[in-house]
Amino acid sequence: MSDQRVRSVVVVGGGTAGWMTAAALAKTLSAQGLKITLVESEAIGTVGVGEATIPPILTFNAMLGIDEPTFMRATKASFKLGIEFVDWGAVGETYHHPFGTFGLDLEGIKFHQVWRKFADLAGPIGDYNLTEAAARRWRFALPDPDPSKVMSSLRYAYHFDAGLYARFLRGFSEQRGVVRIEGRIGRVDQNAGTGFVEAVVLEDGRRVEGDFFVDCTGFRGLVIGQALKVPYQDWGRWLPNNRAVAIGCQLGGDGLTPFTRATAREGGWQWRIPLQHRIGNGYVYSSHHVDDQRALDTLLANLDGAPTDEPNFLRFTPGRRERAWEKNVCSIGLSAGFIEPLESTSIHMIQAGVTKLLALFPRNGVDPLEIDEYNRLTAEQVDRIRDFVILHFHATRRDDTDYWRYLSSMTVPDSLARRMELFAHRGRWFPSEYDLFHEPNWLAVLLGQGIVPEEWDPLVDSLPEDQVRQRLSHLSALIARTAEAMPDHAEFVARYCGAP
Ligand code: FAD
Incomplete structure (x- = not known):
């Protein structure tokens, strides 16, 4: 362990990662x-995208003590109940990946096993998930804290303007003593002996010293990559998408849906x-399959309203830093890695990084064992997310373009291949302690993209059929009734986030 006590932290970069x-x-x-300084450059700016989240963001905001309507007003947020996937399994097919769980286990037997046996009369499995039932009806209400109520099973996250979220958190941080320094960093000074970072030096010569640094400089990875030379694992062979073009448009079309829509396209997908x-x-999109102009044309041809800004072209390499934390530098956000935005996991990985950093915060100097643990946990978590994201691209029957032919026939990581096989055979899914996405999430995507288990758990055959039928129809009716009784999502947001 180094004997350097950590009394000051420099957060390098002020995007979503830096301000969170x-x-x-x-x-x-x-x-x-603890003295906290944040350095950011308005001239460089932020990545300017990242608007969909997953439910753990509620815990992060609660930890900060943020009032929900205030936050939603400030960030122009709407509620997100999941993702609607269009044209993924095959062109013309649509399914939802909702938050929350499906049904209730019967006599200790997994619900999806029961559903599999009775699939013909049970209807879609989404009829047994309240969050999906609300999403499909464009409804929303806050969950009931009483666990005996069906409304307690509703799960949600937000869509928000990431730039406004960073601004909101900036106000929060500055009120609590964080000092912001505006300027462009030109150099990183390291100790000649240990290689530890001592300061970041701005182009105008100002030197910002610290005991510990959090690299939040986005894809640049200014400290962790450029200065400390920690290598980056490239996952392009499984995740060929390496470009994006983003644009805002006026609210139109389906309006304020309580879900993200992800539509598969010839060489990528559109959010x-x-x-x-x-x-x-x-x-x-994948630059190997679609050029920038064609991507832009496709995007512009598929907007719900007139564009509100200029297109923003982005390049990225899907993958992760070999070690997110090196010496006295922890990378959080895009500098630590980026899978691709399909399941909205990037802001969550910021939250997960911050939470782990707090748990292992090196008050009395950095400890190699703790660094190692941080890196091990981060790598395991990211690798499990990677598998889940690859699943969406690989489990397809599409063969209409080279892009989809490549994805459906490529070799996937062994960890994913095993999970897919176990599920396809008898609907088995075994958790790992590092999973962010659990059985219901995998069920939604596997079934949604047409992978139905060949057999069901033989234990289901021990359940009396009449009773099972009755319970299935009771449950789906209860969920449908509960969803119908919720207010319209757009109306709820207007009321909830209206003038205080
Ligand atoms: P950035 O926003 O790039 O911030 C970097 C900061 O570092 C800036 O303040 C910049 O000024 C500063 N900086 C850099 N170099 C210097 C320098 N030399 N001197 C001083 N300052 C410097 N995530 C989700 O969770 N949900 C989504 O729906 C989602 N969609 C995405 C879509 C796309 C196409 C992409 C590319 C990403 C998406 N993400 C999404 C990821 C999300 O955008 C990021 O995780 C999030 O914005 C955090 O970015 P960041 O703060 O790490 O980097």
Whole structure:
């Protein structure tokens, strides 16, 4: 362990990652005398995308003590109940990946096993998930805290304007003592002996010293990559998408849906994320299969309203840093890695990074064992997410373009191949402690893309058929009734986020 006590932290970069990190550090550690400085450059700006989240974001905001309607007003947010996937299994097919679970286990037997046996009369499995039932009806209500109520099973996250979220967290952080320095960093100074970072030096010569640095410089990876030379694993062979073009448009078409829409295209997929004031859209694509102009034309031809800004072209390499934390530098956000935006996991990985950093915060100097643990946990978590994202591209019957032919026939990581096979055979799915996406998430995508288990658990045959039928029809009716009784999502948002 180094004997250097950590009294000051420099957060390098002020995008979503930088301000989420600064806010969490300020909330938890500034009272103990930790000095927090954040350096960002308006001239460089932020990546400018990242608008869909997953339910754990509620825990992050709650940890900060943020009032939900205030946050939603400030970030122009809407509620997200899941993702609608269009044309993924095959052109013309649509399914939902909702948050929340499907049905209730019967006599200790997994619900999906029961559903599989009775699939012909049970209807779609989505009829047994309240969150999906609400999403399909474009309805929303807050979950009931009483676990005996069916409304307690509703799960949600948000769509929000990431730039406004960063601004909101900046206000939060500055009020709690974080010092912001505006300027462009030109150099990173390291100790000649240990290689530890001592300061970042701005182009105008100002030197910002610290005991510990959090690299939030986005794809540049200014400290972790350029200075410390930590290698980056490239996952392009499984995730060929390496470009995106994003643009906002006026609210139109389906309006304020309580779900993200992900539509598969010839060489990638398009997102539609409704906010209170506009719709965020983007086409994520593989440059090996589609050129920039064609991607832009496709995007512009598939907007719900007139564009509200100029197209923003982005390039990325899907993958992750070999080690997210090296010496006295922890990378969080895009500098640590980026899978691709399909399942909205990037902001979550910021949250997961900050949470782990807080748990292992090196008050008394960095400890190689703790660094190792941080890196091991991060790698395991990201690798499990990677498998889940690859599943969407690989489990397809599409063969209409080279892109889809490549994806459906490529060799996938062994960890994914095993899960797919176990499920296809008898609907088995075994958890790993690092999973962010659990059985219901995998069920939604596997079944949604046409992988139906060949057999069901033989234990299902021990259940009396009449009773099972009765319970299935009771449950789907209860869920449908509950969803119908919820208010319209757009109306709910207007009321909830209206003037305080
Ligand atoms: P950035 O936003 O790039 O911020 C980098 C910061 O570093 C900036 O403040 C910049 O000024 C500063 N900086 C860099 N170099 C210097 C320098 N030399 N001197 C001073 N400052 C410097 N995530 C989700 O969770 N959901 C989504 O729906 C989603 N969609 C996405 C779609 C696309 C196409 C892409 C590419 C990403 C998406 N993401 C999404 C990821 C999400 O955008 C990022 O995780 C999030 O915005 C965090 O970015 P960041 O803060 O790491 O980097």
